Amino acid sequence: MDVKAVLSAHPEWLAHLESVDGPDLVLPADPTPELLRLTVPHEDVGAVLAARPEPGGGQWWLAERCVRSLVSAMGSLDGPPFFPPLPELGPYFYVHVFLGALPHTLAYHRELGVAPQVSWATLADVGRAMAVHRKRYGRGGVHAPYWLMLHARGVLYALGRLQFNRDTLGGSVGEAVRASGTPAGPGSPSLGVHVPDFLGPLSPAACDASFALARQFFPRHFPGERVRVMTCGSWLLDDQLRAYLPANSNILAFQRRFRLLERFDDGDVLGFVYGEHDPGALPRRTRLERAIADHLASGGTWYGRVGWLPF
Incomplete structure (x- = not known):
C-alpha cells in the first residue's frame, strides 16, 4: 500500500510528519509482554503481532514519524496535530505507534518521579481503547487514537x-x-x-x-x-x-x-x-x-x- 497516497487526504498532518525530527523507531522483536501490560485484549494479541510494520516499508516510515511527533511534544500542553483515523492501514496500526512511543513515555515518567504503577495504569488505556472499539463496533481496532496521544505524551x-x-x-x-x-x-x-x-x-x-x-x-x-x-x-x-x-x-x-x-x-x-x-x-x-x-x-x-x- 502506498502510505503517501493515503496521507494525501491529510496534507497538513503529512507536512508536520515530514518536518519533525526525533528518534528512530524501535519495536520489540516479540512485543507480547508489552502488549499484555498495555492490557491489549487477548483475542487481539495475535492479530496485532501479525500486523507489525515491516522495517523500511511505508507503515514503518509512518509509525516512526508518529512516534517522533509524540516525542517532540513530550510533556507539553501544546500538542502536535491529532492522529487521524487511517482505516486503510488496518485496525492495529496505532497499537504499534504506541508501542514505539512506550520507552520514551516511561523515560519521561521516570524523570518526573512517577511511580511505575501509575505509569502502567495510565498506559493500560491502550487496551481499554481496543475494548471500547469492540464494544462500539463489534470488531477489532483502537478507539480514538488521538485521545491516547495525551497518555503517550505524559499529559494524562x-x-x-x-x-x-x-x-x-x-x-x-x-x-x-x-x-x-x-x-x-x-x-x-x-x-x-x-x-x-x-x-x-x-x-x-x-x-x-x-x-x-x-x-x-x-x-x-x-x-x-x-x-x-x-x-x-x-x-x-x-x-x-x-x-x-x-x-x-x-x-x-x-x-x-x-x-x-x-x-x-x-x-x-x-x-x-x-x-x-x-x-x-x-x-x-x-x-x-x-x-x-x-x-x-x-x-x-x-x-x-x-x-x-x-x-
Whole structure:
C-alpha cells in the first residue's frame, strides 16, 4: 500500500510528519509482554503481532514519524496535530505507534518521579481503547487514537477510578470560574477529569480516593503549575438524569461535585452507554439504560454538560 497516497487526504498532518525530527523507531522483536501490560485484549494479541510494520516499508516510515511527533511534544500542553483515523492501514496500526512511543513515555515518567504503577495504569488505556472499539463496533481496532496521544505524551494520568489531564481553562469556563471569586480565569492551569470505561462502579468512595490522589500527584510532579480548578465535560453531567435516577445513584453523586455550566451536543451518550446498538431498539437492562431509552422515546434529547470544581 502506498502510505503517501493515503496521507494525501491529510496534507497538513503529512507536512508536520515530514518536518519533525526525533528518534528512530524501535519495536520489540516479540512485543507480547508489552502488549499484555498495555492490557491489549487477548483475542487481539495475535492479530496485532501479525500486523507489525515491516522495517523500511511505508507503515514503518509512518509509525516512526508518529512516534517522533509524540516525542517532540513530550510533556507539553501544546500538542502536535491529532492522529487521524487511517482505516486503510488496518485496525492495529496505532497499537504499534504506541508501542514505539512506550520507552520514551516511561523515560519521561521516570524523570518526573512517577511511580511505575501509575505509569502502567495510565498506559493500560491502550487496551481499554481496543475494548471500547469492540464494544462500539463489534470488531477489532483502537478507539480514538488521538485521545491516547495525551497518555503517550505524559499529559494524562490514571489515578484510581478517574483520569486527569493537565490543561488550561478555556474562555467561557475560565470566565465562570473567575466570576465565582476563584483566583483563576481563561488560560489558567487546570485539570480535566475523565471517567474511563471498564473500571467498575463510579462509587463516591472511589472518586474521593481519586481526587485525593490528584491533589497530591500534580503538585508533586508538576510543581510549576498552580492548579486551582478541575473541569469535566461529559454526558454524565446532564442534569436531566436527575428526573430518572435515584438521589443516591453514583452518577448523581458525581454530578453534585461540580458546578454545572453550559450544555453541548449529546456527548455520544448512546455510544458510551450501549456501545454497538440499534437506535430503534435500545435495551433496558439497567436503570440507566431505561432512563436513556425512555427519555429518547418521549422525544427528549440528551446532552453533554461542562462542570468545574475547586482543586
